[in-house]
Amino acid sequence: MDRRQSILLAAEKSFAMFGYKATTVDQIAKIANVGKGTIYTFFSNKEELFYEIVNGLVKEMRHIAAEAFQEERPFYEKLHMALTGVLELRRTHQLAVKLSQELREYNTSPVKEALKTLEMTILTFVSNELEKAVEKGEVKPVRTDVASFLMMKMYLALIFDWEENHDPLNENEMAEVLETFVMNGIGK
Amino acid sequence: MDRRQSILLAAEKSFAMFGYKATTVDQIAKIANVGKGTIYTFFSNKEELFYEIVNGLVKEMRHIAAEAFQEERPFYEKLHMALTGVLELRRTHQLAVKLSQELREYNTSPVKEALKTLEMTILTFVSNELEKAVEKGEVKPVRTDVASFLMMKMYLALIFDWEENHDPLNENEMAEVLETFVMNGIGK
DNA sequence: AAATGACCATTTTGGTCATTTGGTCATTTC
DNA sequence: GAAATGACCAAATGACCAAAATGGTCATTT
Numbered sequence: 324m325d326r327r328q329s330i331l332l333a334a335e336k337s338f339a340m341f342g343y344k345a346t347t348v349d350q351i352a353k354i355a356n357v358g359k360g361t362i363y364t365f366f367s368n369k370e371e372l373f374y375e376i377v378n379g380l381v382k383e384m385r386h387i388a389a390e391a392f393q394e395e396r397p398f399y400e401k402l403h404m405a406l407t408g409v410l411e412l413r414r415t416h417q418l419a420v421k422l423s424q425e426l427r428e429y430n431t432s433p434v435k436e437a438l439k440t441l442e443m444t445i446l447t448f449v450s451n452e453l454e455k456a457v458e459k460g461e462v463k464p465v466r467t468d469v470a471s472f473l474m475m476k477m478y479l480a481l482i483f484d485w486e487e488n489h490d491p492l493n494e495n496e497m498a499e500v501l502e503t504f505v506m507n508g509i510g511k
Numbered sequence: 512m513d514r515r516q517s518i519l520l521a522a523e524k525s526f527a528m529f530g531y532k533a534t535t536v537d538q539i540a541k542i543a544n545v546g547k548g549t550i551y552t553f554f555s556n557k558e559e560l561f562y563e564i565v566n567g568l569v570k571e572m573r574h575i576a577a578e579a580f581q582e583e584r585p586f587y588e589k590l591h592m593a594l595t596g597v598l599e600l601r602r603t604h605q606l607a608v609k610l611s612q613e614l615r616e617y618n619t620s621p622v623k624e625a626l627k628t629l630e631m632t633i634l635t636f637v638s639n640e641l642e643k644a645v646e647k648g649e650v651k652p653v654r655t656d657v658a659s660f661l662m663m664k665m666y667l668a669l670i671f672d673w674e675e676n677h678d679p680l681n682e683n684e685m686a687e688v689l690e691t692f693v694m695n696g697i698g699k
Numbered sequence: 700a701a702a703t704g705a706c707c708a709t710t711t712t713g714g715t716c717a718t719t720t721g722g723t724c725a726t727t728t729c
Numbered sequence: 730g731a732a733a734t735g736a737c738c739a740a741a742t743g744a745c746c747a748a749a750a751t752g753g754t755c756a757t758t759t
Contacts, residue, residue, distance in 0.1 A: 358734035358735060363723080443676070463697050473692055481657075481661065535752085548753090551753065552702075
């Protein structure tokens with residue numbers, strides 16, 4: 324079996340199980356059935372290997388978002404599908420979950436980078452799509468960078484923070500209030 | 512001078528300078544020119560004393576928000592003034608700033624509580640005012656709990672997180688995009 | 700009756716040192 | 730001879746422990 328591939332698989336498994344800090348290169352080598360040195364012929368160090376793994380997640384997210392925006396629908400429906408899809412992955416994917424926990428607990432610096440990358444990926448994607456929508460005249464002209472930032476923050480807040488202090492919302496309740504703020508506002 | 516008062520003053524100064532963890536009861540006593548035991552005749556322990564101080568901040572915030580909402584203006588203008596005012600205090604008040612730093616660095620648990628209280632205070636206030644506005648017919652009917660949560664999160668995000676990865680916005684740029692999302696949405 | 704600080708149990712700190720870790724490279728393998 | 734390996738090393742980590750500091754109490758003082 325492809326050695327590089329089995330290293331990546333082993334690393335993904337270990338990072339997802341134990342996080343970045345608690346994963347040792349030795350361990351990855353063991354799981355991958357590979358000498359430790361071999362890892363360093365494919366990756367220059369542990370951190371690079373880690374980013375390679377994270378990059379997989381990034382691609383997965385972009386894929387989900389891209390699929391949502393590919394459909395023939397109103398802008399907001401596509402946006403909603405993309406953001407909920409991407410953030411649901413972010414919320415359930417074992418690696419992503421483990422990394423969030425590690426960040427809270429240890430502030431591991433490469434993990435911070437990684438999660439920031441994930442967020443930036445989503446943001447960039449949304450920002451581009453919003454720009455297209457503005458150009459097509461589907462939505463009002465707005466500062467797309469700020470607007471997409473706010474939209475993502477709203478989704479993040481409802482999906483990740485709401486339940487901290489409130490009873491859970493069902494999908495419809497969430498969708499409804501988000502649509503209000505994004506598309507119509509609460510003004511009369 | 513009133514002993515209780517001078518203890519509170521000393522505590523506020525010390526918490527604001529060094530944070531909760533790094534402030535010792537001995538130190539407070541020294542600054543207040545008071546025996547350590549005296550502190551325990553007024554406050555049952557360090558934590559309670561701390562909450563007393565935090566409560567001061569809470570009151571200050573409520574005052575700022577209440578003043579904003581007292582004016583005779585459209586709902587959104589009052590909301591904007593209240594939130595920017597309150598969050599500006601939160602962003603500049605030495606104690607609040609120090610506590611945020613302490614939370615990031617040490618996750619000190621009473622500090623976490625305290626900052627959560629601050630956030631809850633703002634949220635409750637906004638929620639109540641929004642409810643009034645809905646009843647008066649000034650804004651659309653919405654789930655006020657979720658709506659106020661989202662509005663606060665938007666303001667928090669723009670005021671505290673935006674500059675992490677972007678060039679600063681001036682007041683007008685901020686106000687403009689926030690008004691769009693709160694009152695009008697980006698839909699045509 | 701109110702204030703105090705010496706006192707105590709518990710926690711935190713600072714420093715040491717054995718163990719572990721990321722990374723290298725001389726040797727082995729195919 | 731190119732690729733793989735694991736023994737090896739310097740650096741980082743964390744278990745350990747003595748010493749210091751801390752929150753809180755209470756017998757004594759004011």
